[in-house]
Amino acid sequence: MNTLHTLELPIPKLSSGKVREIFDVGDGFILVVTTDRLSAFDVILDDPIPSKGFVLNQMSLFWYNRFRGLVPNTVLMSDPGMMGLGEEIPEDQVAQLHGRSVLMKRADVIPIECIVRGYLAGSGYKDYMREGTVGGHKLPAGLKKADQLPNAIFTPSTKATEGHDENITVAQAANLVGEEITKKLEKLSLKIYxxxxxxxxxxxxxxxxxxxxxGILDDEIVLIDEVLTPDSSRFWQADKVVPGEEPASYDKQIVRNWLEASGWDKTPPAPKLPQDILDKTSNAYQEIFSKITENELIT
Ligand SMILES: Nc1ncnc2c1ncn2[C@@H]1O[C@H](COP(=O)(O)OP(=O)(O)OP(=O)(O)O)[C@@H](O)[C@H]1O
Ligand SMILES: [Mg+2]
Incomplete structure (x- = not known):
């Protein structure tokens, strides 16, 4: 099994995100490679998390497939051997792509993040405590942390190219990307969630x-990026939820807790992670993958 932190290929790189390297393979197609990078407190850590890229990529593929009747997506293929890259990319590099890559059609990204909340946690909880509302949705009084909301709510945010995404109301989202699209995105997001x-x-x-x-592709709304992964979602073990307490989630929380306790001032570079923290984090990612997909992880 390989781990991957950064990747250069002899084809043009379109962008390097917090986790993914996106390459232009021409004719409107992109190669999206999910690395094992982990960012915490907006800093990318030097240590890759073994299997993280496999989990994120294969979990997204699982959900794309499950929801393909509900919403179109841009995935073309996930087997690097079939992508016809052999002429441009040496074989050993193609081997690095296994289990963590997809060839996709490039869509025009709709510049809002479509967040859905079914339970009270994170910044939603903070907003609720302060104002009794979350993203402009009025909620009943007396809810506790980790309580289920009466209905799932759509609470979009901006997609900041730098710095933090900002929570916005549905009306503000409509100003940004149009009312009709916002309505469609809200309906779709709630349905998928x-x-x-x-x-x-x-x-x-x-x-x-x-x-x-x-995104938009051929005048149609398509689902892009990662779908229902531990990086984009909070997964809780149902039998461990105690109202009033923030449940453990299957993600980078182990790393965040360790970093908080280390006394690091959250400016780069981040301290090196101990092996047992890397292992525990890797295990958490793999565990949620197998619970959700009931598949073997391809590594
Ligand atoms: N089919 C697609 N067409 C065009 N862009 C896509 C597609 N799928 C994913 N992307 C873009 O690829 C990038 C994924 O990289 P990564 O997740 O590492 O970025 P990020 O640092 O999290 O930034 P972002 O907040 O923009 O997601 C995102 O900017 C996403 O919008
Ligand atoms: Mg992303």
Whole structure:
């Protein structure tokens, strides 16, 4: 099994995000490679998390496939051997792409993040405590941290190219990307979330909240980026949720807790992570993958 932190290929790189390297393969196609990078407190750590890229990539593919009747996506293929890259990319580099890459059609990214919350946590909880509302949605009084909301709510945010994404109301989202599109995105996001949450709960997992991204391709709204992964969603073990307490989630929380306790001032570079923190984090990612997909992880 390989780990991957950064990647250069002899083809043009379109962008290097916090986690993914996006390459232009021409004719409107992109190669999206999910690395094992982890960012915490907006700093990319030097240590890759073994298997993280495999988990994020294969979990997204699982959900894309599950929801393909509900929303079109841009995935063309996930087997690097089939992508016809052999002429441009040496074989050993193609081998590095296995299990963590997709060839996609390039869509025009709709510049908002479509967040859905079914439970009270994170910044939603903070807003609720301050104002009794979350993203402009009025909620009943007396809710506790980790409580389920009466209905899942759509709480979009901006997609900041630098710095933090900002929470916005549905009306502000409509100003940014248009009212009709916003309505469609809200409806789609709630529908995907609700179906996924039901599926997960049957397997003992609560999806507390999640973030979707959409694009436009051939005048149609398409689902893009990562889907219902531990980087984009809070997954909780249903039988461990105690109202009033923030449940452990299957993600980088182990790393965040360790970093908080280390006394690091959150400016780069981040301290090197101990092996047991790397292992525990890797295990958390793999565990949620197998609980949700009931598949073997391809590594
Ligand atoms: N089919 C697609 N067409 C065009 N862009 C896409 C597609 N799928 C994903 N992307 C873009 O690729 C990038 C994924 O990289 P990564 O997740 O590492 O970025 P990031 O640092 O999290 O930044 P962002 O907040 O923009 O997601 C995102 O900017 C996403 O919008
Ligand atoms: Mg991203």
């Amino acid at each position: 609700t179906e996924a949450a039901k599926y997960a709960l049957e397997r003992g997992i609560i999806i507390a909240d999640t973030k979707f991204e959409f």
